[in-house]
Amino acid sequence: MGGGAHHHNLLKQGIEVIRDFQPLPEILCYPDELNQVWTNLIHNAIQAMEGKGQLQVRAYPQGSEAVVEIIDSGPGIPAELRERIFEPFFTTKPAGEGSGLGLDIVRRILDKHQGRIEVESQPGRTCFRILLPLS
Numbered sequence: 001m002g003g004g005a006h007h008h009n010l011l012k013q014g015i016e017v018i019r020d021f022q023p024l025p026e027i028l029c030y031p032d033e034l035n036q037v038w039t040n041l042i043h044n045a046i047q048a049m050e051g052k053g054q055l056q057v058r059a060y061p062q063g064s065e066a067v068v069e070i071i072d073s074g075p076g077i078p079a080e081l082r083e084r085i086f087e088p089f090f091t092t093k094p095a096g097e098g099s100g101l102g103l104d105i106v107r108r109i110l111d112k113h114q115g116r117i118e119v120e121s122q123p124g125r126t127c128f129r130i131l132l133p134l135s
Contacts, residue, residue: 014052022060028135033109040102041070041128048074048126061134068130077121085119 038057045055053073060067077085084090088104103117110117115132 015046015049016054018054018056020056020058020060024059024061024066025134027066027132029113029132030109033112034132037106037109037130038068038070040106041130044101044103045070045072045074045126045128048072050074062131064134065131066134068132069127070130071125071127073124074126076123076126077119082119082121086117 042055042057049055049072055073056069056071058067058069058071085101086103086107090103091101107117110130110132113132115130118129118131120127120129
């Protein structure tokens with residue numbers, strides 16, 4: 001888990017992190033795999049904001065599901081790209097920078113958990129919403 005400090009530095013540059021966690025019942029899950037989901041989404045959000053902005057991480061129960069939202073204040077994802085961001089190796093970054101957003105991995109992990117992911121995006125607010133069934 002050598003990447004932890006790296007994230008910390010990025011956050012210190014001018015990204016404000018707002019955490020809003022409501023108590024959740026336990027979820028039957030593969031914690032390491034779900035950690036990969038959060039890490040990927042937060043990493044993408046930090047990159048989208050290019051070092052400054054606001055990152056919100058929210059978790060709350062909603063009916064029979066746990067909802068986790070990762071919201072960034074970056075430029076947003078154009079509508080024509082939104083359908084494609086979950087493709088393997090798809091990236092919005094210039095060629096040679098990174099191997100994609102890792103969202104195909106995110107989606108595979110969520111499928112395994114019978115969960116799903118939704119994205120809403122406009123300039124200044126992109127929200128990735130993950131819904132996981134409560135046991």
